[in-house]
Amino acid sequence: MDGAEREPVRAELGAIGQALAxxxxxxxxxxxxxxxxxxxxxFAGWRDALGISESVLAARLRELVDHGIFELSAYRNGRTRYEYRLTERGLRLWALLVAIQAWERDWVSRGRFPPLLHELCGQDARPRLGCGVCLEPMSARDTRTEPGPQAAFSRVGPPRRHRRTVRSGTPADLIGYCPASMEILGDQWSTSVLAGAFLGTHRFVDFQSGLGIAPSVLTDRLRRFVELGVFDPRPDGSYRLTDRGLAFFEVFALLVDWAQRELSASEGSALSITHLRCGAAFRPVLLCRACGRPLERREVRFLLPG
Ligand SMILES: [Zn+2]
Ligand SMILES: [Zn+2]
Structure with a gap:
């Protein structure tokens, strides 16, 4: 099985569920x-860079075009060729991707990632999460997260997903391969479990009933989160987020924000997050750790080795 086929994204999942799918x-x-x-x-660029099978790559690109993240555009180079351009919706994922890199750098690989140059101040931005309203740096502890009117997002899990195998790239591959984030995000059930934890779920039975997840799948995900140092198992049988797990809130918040802006249907939002300090509905931004200003996509660039 090459894992080319995935479950279709269903509208009834709600915005966050669709984003996870x-x-x-x-x-x-x-x-x-x-x-x-x-x-x-x-197509050839990704195939050669990732060592991905052509059928899987074709299927993923088709999905990303269907979801409005890439658009296919023709250009002439002797004969007509096609390239995939990020749409505005796709471009707005940049902060999420940067947050994944930042979390990996701060919590997993400790400086293995290339610096992100903030052109406004000329320094390594070392991005961190901030509130888009009051522009203060913040963490998960400074927020209150509540299920909104459309709270069924937690049932995001599809009936079955193919297990994917990923060749880990070359060991010297400094760009892009984020094993721990991939463990968390690269699987819808994992992300749902983490979302449940951010919403205050701690006990096995509550995860199970809240997410509608099979016990064997839940056991597996909890074990992996403990191995990843994201959950801390307590003697009373509950699971608490570790500091590393709490820090992943940065990624989670940007995912939720993108989903609710780009994919929201009429049903309202599934999660409401409040910044406790200023009291505003939380709008996540990434702040430059050097100058404190919010990072904009056009004002940052990775300094890649070589
Ligand atoms: Zn604020
Ligand atoms: Zn700066």
């Missing part, structure tokens, strides 16, 4: 990373 896949994340970091735009 679209982005909760390692290949999709890797394709997007390469598009942002290396400006890869062609």
């Amino acid at each position: 679209i982005l909760g896949d390692r290949w999709v994340l890797l394709i997007l990373q390469r598009a942002f970091l290396l400006r890869i735009r062609t």
Whole structure:
């Protein structure tokens, strides 16, 4: 099985569920990373950069075009060729991708990632999460997260997903391969479990009933989160987020924000997050750790080795 076929994204999942269904896949994340970091735009470009099978790549690109993240554009180079350009919706994923890199750098690989130059101040931005309203740096602890009117997002899990295998790339591959993030995000159930934890779920039975997840799948995900140092198992049988897990809120918040802006249907939002300090509905931004200003896509660039 090459894992080319995925479950279709169903509208009844709600915005966050749809975002997880679209982005909760390692290949999709890797394709997007390469598009942002290396400006890869062609089928052959991703195939050669990722060592991905052509059928899987074709299926993923088709999905990303269907979901309005890439658009196919023809150009002439002797004969007509096609390239995949990020749409506005796709471009707005940049902060999420940067947050994934930042979390990996701060919590997993400790400086293995290339610096992100903030052109406004000329320094390494070392992005961190901030509130888009009061522009203060913040963490998960400074927020209150509540299920909104459309709270069924937690049932995002599809009946079955193919297990994907990813070749880990070359060991020297400094760009893009984020094993821990991929473990968390590259699978819809994992992300749902993490979302449940951010909403205050701690006990096995509550995860199970809240997410509608099979006990065997839940056991597996909890075990992996403990191995990843994201959950801390307590003697009373509950699971608490570790500091590393709490820090992943940065990624989670940007995912939720993108989903609710780009994919929201008429049903209202599934999660309401409040910044406790200023009291505003939370709008996540990434702040430059050097100058404190919010990072804009056009004002940052990765300094890639070589
Ligand atoms: Zn604020
Ligand atoms: Zn700066």
